[in-house]
Amino acid sequence: YNMNMYYGPTDYEIFKRYGRNLDEAMPLGWGIFGMINKYFIIPLFGFLSGFLPAGIAIIVLTILLKLMLSPVQYKQYLAQAKMKVLKPEITEINDKFKDNAMKKQQETMKIYNKAGVNPMSGCVPALVQMPIFYALFMFFPTSFALRQKSFLWADDLSSYDTILELPFYIPFYGDHVSLFPILASVAIFFYMMMTTGQNMPTQPGMPNMKFIIYLSPVMMLIFFNSYASGLSLYYFVSNLITIFIMLAIKNFILDDDKIHARIQANKEKPKKEGKFQAKMR
Secondary structure, eight states: OOOOOOOSOOOHHHHHHHTSSGGGGSOOOSTHHHHHIIIIIHHHHHHHHTTSOHHHHHHHHHHHHHHHHHHHHHHHHHHHHHHHHHHHHHHHHHHHTTTOHHHHHHHHHHHHHHHTOOTTTTHHHHHHHHHHHHHHHHHHHHOGGGTTOOBTTBSOTTSOOOSEEEEEEETTTEEEEOHHHHHHHHHHHHHHHHTHHHHOOOOTTOTTTTHHHHHHHHHHHHHTTTSOHHHHHHHHHHHHHHHHHHHHIIIIIOOHHHHHHHHHHHHHSOOOOOHHHHHHO
């Protein structure tokens, strides 16, 4: 067999020039995740990093992605705002039928149906964003464009940043302290307090559901401590922008009183129940 050996960087753009499917050796994610990386993230970041420092390019990439996803996030926050308005009525139903789980569920579904609120509508936008988040999760540690590129205190954006070396090893955490995961964890905590913290259900027998608010930041802190600092930088900036967008939507765009009035108006309208909704009820 005539064979060739490639000796060089794992750079997607170089692999692609050879035309021998070498790019398939890069772990960019399977299916749609790999396609997002190949045809969107890598070309866009390559363009930005052509005239910007790598750290600034990540921040600009984050801003562009947030602008692209802003309509989806607006719908997500609108759904959360509707759920917040209905929370007193849901609490009243929970108290009234606390000993009858089936009746409580039926009455809750009836309230949602009359008000024209879908409790799952806040989850769908989150699912739409997941392919991009996972694609970025695979992109940052494999990107040759980030190799040994520094930003602030991070010496290499394709590896973890270190602000303190520990004299011992902590299981799952490591023997160092990275600052970008700490900043990302704090931003995630405030984001979840603004969203999940307001609408977290308190079901009988499940009094500690709010631990999820603390679980996500802790998981970010632990598992991203030894991951690519570029990804932690992305999550930090992304959540920071999301917090400001949500504050802007809450204070200048959405009006809880108008939402409440619209929900009450929907309740008065005769609403035809579909077969699926009837089945669920």
